[in-house]
Structure formats: structure tokens, C-alpha cells
Amino acid sequence: MSFFGQVVQWFLDPSHWQGDSGVPHRTFEHLVMSGASVLTAALIALPVGIAIGHFGKGGNLAINISNIGRAIPSFALLVLSAQVFGIAAASQVVGFGAVPAFVALVALAIPPMVTNSYIGMREVDPDVREAARGMGMRERAVLLRVELPIAMPFIMAGIRTSAVNVVATATLAAVVAWGGLGRFIVDGFGLQDYPMLFAGAVMVAVLSLIVEFSLAGVQRLATPAGLRPSKSTQKEEPLTALDTAAVAA
Amino acid sequence: MLATGVVGAVEDPWIRWSWISGHVDVITAALVQHIQLTLIAVVIGLLIAVPLGLVAWRSRVFRGPIFTLTGILYTIPSLALFAFLLPFTGLTILTAEIGLVGYTLLILVRNIVVGLNSVPEDVREAARGMGFRPLAELARIDLPLAIPGIVAGVRIATVTTIGLVTVTALIGEGGLGSLIYDGLLHDFHTPLVVGTVLSVALAVVADLSLAGLQRLVTPWARSRAVT
Numbered sequence: 001m002s003f004f005g006q007v008v009q010w011f012l013d014p015s016h017w018q019g020d021s022g023v024p025h026r027t028f029e030h031l032v033m034s035g036a037s038v039l040t041a042a043l044i045a046l047p048v049g050i051a052i053g054h055f056g057k058g059g060n061l062a063i064n065i066s067n068i069g070r071a072i073p074s075f076a077l078l079v080l081s082a083q084v085f086g087i088a089a090a091s092q093v094v095g096f097g098a099v100p101a102f103v104a105l106v107a108l109a110i111p112p113m114v115t116n117s118y119i120g121m122r123e124v125d126p127d128v129r130e131a132a133r134g135m136g137m138r139e140r141a142v143l144l145r146v147e148l149p150i151a152m153p154f155i156m157a158g159i160r161t162s163a164v165n166v167v168a169t170a171t172l173a174a175v176v177a178w179g180g181l182g183r184f185i186v187d188g189f190g191l192q193d194y195p196m197l198f199a200g201a202v203m204v205a206v207l208s209l210i211v212e213f214s215l216a217g218v219q220r221l222a223t224p225a226g227l228r229p230s231k232s233t234q235k236e237e238p239l240t241a242l243d244t245a246a247v248a249a
Numbered sequence: 250m251l252a253t254g255v256v257g258a259v260e261d262p263w264i265r266w267s268w269i270s271g272h273v274d275v276i277t278a279a280l281v282q283h284i285q286l287t288l289i290a291v292v293i294g295l296l297i298a299v300p301l302g303l304v305a306w307r308s309r310v311f312r313g314p315i316f317t318l319t320g321i322l323y324t325i326p327s328l329a330l331f332a333f334l335l336p337f338t339g340l341t342i343l344t345a346e347i348g349l350v351g352y353t354l355l356i357l358v359r360n361i362v363v364g365l366n367s368v369p370e371d372v373r374e375a376a377r378g379m380g381f382r383p384l385a386e387l388a389r390i391d392l393p394l395a396i397p398g399i400v401a402g403v404r405i406a407t408v409t410t411i412g413l414v415t416v417t418a419l420i421g422e423g424g425l426g427s428l429i430y431d432g433l434l435h436d437f438h439t440p441l442v443v444g445t446v447l448s449v450a451l452a453v454v455a456d457l458s459l460a461g462l463q464r465l466v467t468p469w470a471r472s473r474a475v476t
Binding site: 003067071073076080164167168171176182185188189194197201202209212 | 321329411441453
């Protein structure tokens, strides 16, 4: 049988769809871990980035944090986290590997969100802010009804960059003894079971692309109607988090 | 931090200097391999990205597909991309480089297009008025003026690649990543710390050198100070 035939057969085998090491449970683990990490990181990063942008102090920090984040290999972050938190986690109910993976993923997700929410807030034209105040808006209203809507596409871009990164790195977490879809790749590699390895890669790739494209859609929806490029003046797709940060740096 | 309790439990300090002094050759070899893997990836990435970028810049028809394809490559997690290649190219440097080059493409192509788009239209008009032919205009006006954008892309691509090289340790390459992986396998902190610190240092040095290079090759931008 051809190699691809074996991969198809792997997917058709009902035993791969049952129990704690089956596809549905591994997918669930992957999604829960990624979602929890992104959410936790957002709760930490967005207020910081938005505050820095609103008050206009510490901008260099906000820009540089994502450059620093990029320099730290996510693989190293995972292994370091496993060494620091792994032993503590082994005695917990959560299972070995979950705590270290979570900590590493949160740390990984924070920098792009800080940088992008800062850049988004800086995008707000000072005249617009002044005008809002001139119309009698209070500070809270200026923030909630003027600054945040204008900054929203950038904030969403940051969340999207982080989320895609987290889903990708959660795959690597299988190397530090956690579950998720990466298990199929790591176990397939260890057992020289190439159909399983390949099937795992297919599932991980599909999941990442679904996350990327659906968040790209959310980002478009989050752009206020007045700020959307019209068909005639359509420019390049706005730079992603990554590029904006680097161009600005 | 928890550090005291944890370190106490495993009795392994974060740095064992004796291990480092006894393994200078191993560490140097890992660092050299790391630099080689990165250089090959970024250079080949540029060789592919420049023509792709030019096509994407010039042609509306190809721009969408080029960005979509490089974007998909960029989105696929590294471990999955290596896993796709393994059954065909095996545990070779080829597997590692195909993956690493793949990741540079989106960053490089996008920055090349952004760089070229930033060339002012009147400068281009003036060049044409002076009798520049399309190819000469591209080589002597458009590309030089796009250098800041292109180098910005090379900087991100290089730093990203330096980080990704560590993952290739899992398929038998890895440079400094092999030290990190060793630290994990043997539950021994020193190589893990050495590999991480050197990898971050390498990224910072590469980034600063490229920033310096950018200043050197675009003397006209210097007088405009901080923008």
C-alpha cells in the first residue's frame, strides 16, 4: 500500500478515535490548553499595552518586548518551563507537563499582544482624541468609545499572532511530556510510525490554518466600518503584528 | 520564586561551570552549526523571496496567491512541517532547511513588497524622465530605496530562524537546540541554559549587526535621523 494509503487507513481506524489518546480527546486538550493560555495572556497583556498607549509612557518597552520575545526560542522556553515547574506539577492532579506547557505558552503569547495593543492606541490621531474631549466626552468615554474602537484591528492582530503562535507551540509541548495533537507527531517519530506522524502533522496543520483564518475574519469584523478600506482605495492587507513591530523598531 | 525548592529537590545547579569548561568544543560546534543552518536558510530564502516579491509587487494577479501560499507555509507549525517532510527526506539537513526556508518566505516577500511600495512615485517619475529603462530603474532606483524595508525583513527572518533552528534538534540537527534537547533528555540544567543563552545572544548580535549594515548601505537615511 502506498504511504498515503497508510495515512488514510490510520484516519479510518476506529481505535484512533477513542479514549484519552484518541483524536477527539487530543484535539480537545490542544484547544483547551491554547484557549486558556491565550485568554490568560490577554488578561495580562492587553491592559498593559492599552495603558502604555493611552498614557503615552513606556512606548519603547512596548515595542521592544516583542523583539525580545522573538529572540527567545519557544522550544527553549518550553524546556526551561518544564525544568522549573515540572517537578512541582508531577505531584498535582493536572498531570505532568500541563503546568509547564501552560506557563511557557502564556509567556510566549504576551509580547505580541502588548506591542500591538500599544501600536493600536498610538494609531489614534491626537486631533480625534482632542475633538472627543471638546465634545464633552469624559476620559472613560474617550477610551471606550473613541480610542479602543480605533485600536481594535491592531489589538485583534496581536491576539491572532499570539493565538497562532500558541497553537503551534502547544504542538511542541508534546516533547515535554504534555498531550495535545503534538503527541501523534512525537510518538509517531519515536515509534518510527510514519503514517501516524504524518496524520498528526495533517491535523496540527489544519487546526492552525483554521485558527489563523477564523481570527483573520474576526479581525476584519472588529474593524469599525469607517476605518475599513473601501474597494476602490484598497491598500495592501495591513501589516501583521510581526511586521508592524519590526518596522517600527 | 519556587527556584530554591525545585533546585533543592533535584540538586542540580542552573550552571555547572566545570561542565562548560570541559565541553567548549561541543558548545562551539553547536554554535557554528546554528549559524550555518541560519545563514543557509536566510540566503536561500532571499534568493527565492526577491523574485517572488518583485512579481507580487508588479502583478496584482499573482500577489494574492503568493501571499496566501507563503502565509499558509508560515502558519503551519514547525514540528508539523518537519513531520510532513520526514517520510520523504528523512533525518537530513535537507528536511531542516526546507522547513526553515519556508518560514522566511512570508516575512521576506512581505517586506520586499512593503519596501518597494514605499518608493515615492515622483522619484520613479523623475527616473523615467531622466531616461532610465525599466530594468535600470529597478536596479538603481527602486531596489536601493527599498533597502530599509528589505533589511527590516531580513532582520525579522534571521531572528525568527535562529529561534526555529532549535526545533530542528528534534530531527537530529539543531545547533544550540541540540544542547537544549540534551538538557531535557538528561534532566541536566547546564546545557539547557548554555543553549538558551547563546541562542538569545546570537539573535541579538545578528539583529544589531544587520541594523548596522542597514545604516552603512543607506547613508542617505542617516541624516533624516530618527523616524
